[in-house]
Amino acid sequence: MYALQDVEGSAHDWVASLSRRGEVVDGEHLVRLDQERRSAQERHDQMAHRAKEAAKRVGKATPEEREHLILRAKEASQGVDKAKGEMDRKKETLKDALFRLPNLPHPDVPLGGQDKGRVVKEWGKASLEERPPHDEIGKSLGILDPEGATHLSGSGWPCLRGDGALLARHLGSWMVEEHLPFGFEEVSPPFVVRTSAMEGSGQLPKFASESYQTEDGDWLIPTSEVALVNLLGTDPLHEEALPIRLTALTPNFRREAGTHGKRNRGLLRQHQFSKVEMVSAVKEGDGEEELLFLVERAESILEKLELPYRRVMLASEDLAFASMKTFDLEVPFPSCGWTEISSVSLCGTFQARRAGIRIERSRALPELLNGTGVAVGRLIAFLLEWGWQENGSVVLPTLLAKRMGKEVLGL
């Protein structure tokens, strides 16, 4: 979201920048709306001034002149109502237009679509030799129960059992514990949020169809980013407290309508999945540095599990609504290739403005960032394929083996 008062000077820059995302915006229209809003306010302010003066005169009037003055004041007051209605409409129109604009891509971001993402780092050795897909491995080990999930909930829902459930539980809490020493506060937020929260972090108004809405009009969080980001807006932030870092392990709910196929099977794309999320609020100007910090946090998870990955800078058309710059971490699935397991985004002041996140006694807004550190379901899926052996068992990374109390699943 951009500031109303910036429209006049910046609308044309926005248009140019947004076109890099493939977003077509009519800049002339924005400028026109802004001019209309200004002149509407001028008219209103003048009339309100006159009406105020008239009302004051009534209060001081003698009984004889009173009646006459009230009549005049009444007229003035009616004029204000009209002018106010006009002004409010103009403001609303402009706000609504701005509200629908996504964040501006960072200049570093490569131009184009999905295929234009830039691999900026590779770690570990990616063996892509043929293996069964993770869901088959999981099923034969008895740790994935898609039939059970379907029986309960229909297609697209996860059900982990036995070592699968244990693995999910260990991975989730282990990852949170990994982040805590780096200045993160752990949060266990509500999984249901108001519409205003979804708007604040940028999931609405554009992507309503992607999320589940309750009968009361609230929403199941599609990511705990929604909860964590909006949590920051409860009270103004203390400047000395920055950077503020929050992390949470939560389930996330997405409709993901109409997604089937090889790349989406098993745990890869579900209506419910849990992940560890990280959110940071930093001083304006510190966003880029924090972005790398968060990426490295996510990478350290994979490195400690001795899993190969690559870091990709997303291209402009691939950015999320609120993001200006995003790094994805991808892992090489033998069955279906490089697959996202973490996504870390710099949102600048975009969300702060939408969600009303302020710094106490300061005009500056904080920059916000969010990132996955990392997704539990996809991590399990990758572990299954990565550790798979000809005899059908799955070798666990050393660190995890300790925690699980076993080195191999299925023996």
Place this chain on the structure above:
RNA sequence: GGAGAGAUGCCGGAGUGGACGAACGGGCUCGCCUGCUAAGCGAGUAAGCGGGGAUGACCCGCUUCGAGGGUUCGAAUCCCUCUCUCUCCGCCA
């Protein structure tokens, strides 16, 4: 779910129809005083938007006393709705 109370500036807290952007206290800032982390004295201290001005100092106007609507010439003050907080009851993990 039922009953009641409340929401005012950075904080506390007055204010029940006009002279209230808001008493008073605290805090904070600047200055004075005191010769030295105390006490005292004085002044200042909301934000947003629009206009003027050199995109400065500054000046003018509008809006804002939880949010939205209503009554009125005029609302922090009256009415309605909503949100939130607190207390009691019910219900539960």
